[in-house]
Amino acid sequence: MTPADLTRLAGRHLDLVRAPFTLPSSRILVFRAADGPGVRVHTAEYEKGLDECRVLDSLIVRDAAGSALAITDVQPHAVELGGGAATLVFDGTDALSVGSGERGLSAQWTTPDGQTRRAPLDPALRFDVHPDRSVEVAGAAGHPEAMTRSAAVWADWFTRCPAVRADLQEMTAFCWWVLGANIVSLPRLGDARAVVPSKIGYVGLWQWDAYFIAIGLRHGDPALAREQLDIAFRFPTAAGQLPDVVHEEGVLASSDDLPQADRDRLRRAGSHIAQPDAPVPLTKPPLSAWALRKVLEAEPLTDETRMWARAQLEIIRRSQDWWLAASDLDHDGMPEYGHPYSSGLDDSPIFDGPLPTTAPDLGAYLVLQDLELARFGEEFGFDPAPHLARAERTTAKLMEMWDAGSRSFRARAAGEPVTSDAITGLMPLLTGRLAAEVVDALVAALDDPQRYGTPWGLPTVAAGDPDFSATRMWRGPVWVNTNVLVAEGLAASGHPERARALVEQTVALVQHGGGPHEYFNPLTGEKAPTATTAFGWSAALFVDLAVQLSR
Incomplete structure (x- = not known):
């Protein structure tokens, strides 16, 4: 076309x-x-x-x-x-x-x-x-x-739009438009181009969003994809922590960076860790090496790109060290989320209890990150052994969250078990290191209508859980990014056919719902009432999935 x-x-x-x-x-x-x-x-x-x-x-x-x-x-x-x-x-x-x-x-x-x-x-x-x-x-x-x-x-923008399967081309074109429409110049960063989640309120570069958006951009504009990662990695703290948000006024890396009204609201909610006099780091889950891998796969590496990647890897390795050290708040060897914002799933019921929260998705991301860094070590000349050893230790700690009775991974709130059956419990599939019986149990959950087998994809809370809501953010609606992560986990855990079926279901959801919305009702497939439209990572990941399905 x-x-x-x-x-x-x-x-x-x-x-x-x-x-x-x-x-x-x-x-x-x-x-x-x-x-x-x-x-x-x-x-x-x-x-x-x-x-x-x-x-x-x-x-x-x-x-x-x-x-x-x-x-x-x-x-x-x-x-x-x-x-x-x-x-x-x-x-x-x-x-x-x-x-x-x-x-x-x-x-x-x-x-x-x-x-x-x-x-x-x-x-x-x-x-x-x-x-x-x-x-x-x-x-x-x-x-x-x-x-x-x-x-x-x-x-000029549409010259870069990927050619995909005929039944996916129209929505791919619209999603490519969304990515172009959401470009914002950040003059204080030397006119860097951030592809923001939405120009309605979300005018900044959120770390997690940058990763997912870059994965879609790589298929038509790899340079712009790299620019998203470059902005996300540009402002680590002295300890190596990456900020939650980079925006035109600065960064959001701590609860001290929140507006006073937000800090007051958190205090009223009883979150002792978010008290104004006890700042807590704000970041996003460690998927940076995963995103870098995908962006670099988009085109042959030049000397310049290799040099750029090497610099980013040093930042990512320091960020991974920060997670394993500074975010292990109870010193048991498994880092925790000190604040819901750092999870990306802010309103998930796993955060209804006291903080910090030990969550299976964070454990899975940390294992995946170290496995990716080990691969990069082999390619870029640093020792992969420490990353492999740490991945093994973290996997063992992750398995301590496996509940054989409910056949699921469960979070812990300040050390106490969380009963909510949330999609965070499916993310350990990403490690590719689970025992067969554990993988089988998680795959079975995908087709159970009382858990994740809803008509339009994977709800973020199991359909039969008391905390489930079809429309409330992170408490039941389907998100494109969590579907993508679970699909990747299925492929990594030996179920490529089930992974492809979930990918097909996800692109069908976006088409049925009328566009790349922020999140969708899992029972109707329609946009949830409060979801943002023309949402950046939903658009980018649709593009990525459409390219995958067209190969």
């Missing part, structure tokens, strides 16, 4: 409700007006919702009789109004242009302070959006050129 074909396929999903009109590296988002005709304009800002980032509450194009022109088509480079009577396009990353080739049309816009203005389109108006969200409006003559430039940006 040509870039133009892929652009049109992606455009079928740009409804200005679940998918806004935006441009790579722009902070401007355009949605349909909440009530009535026209559109509304917002900015994308770190940890701020759309209501806090209003630029224009409405922007309407009217004909000579004063009637509002309806939105009749949306493509990545242009919003068509009135069947082509007018168009809305980007004019660079910081401005919008509204233009028309017809006489008598005008634009009407309302700012958040309630002021409404109107001006003729003769032939266009340019809306410059400033960092403080103020807008400067002036007549313009370069509307056709702005449209051409915007179209060229998207055409």
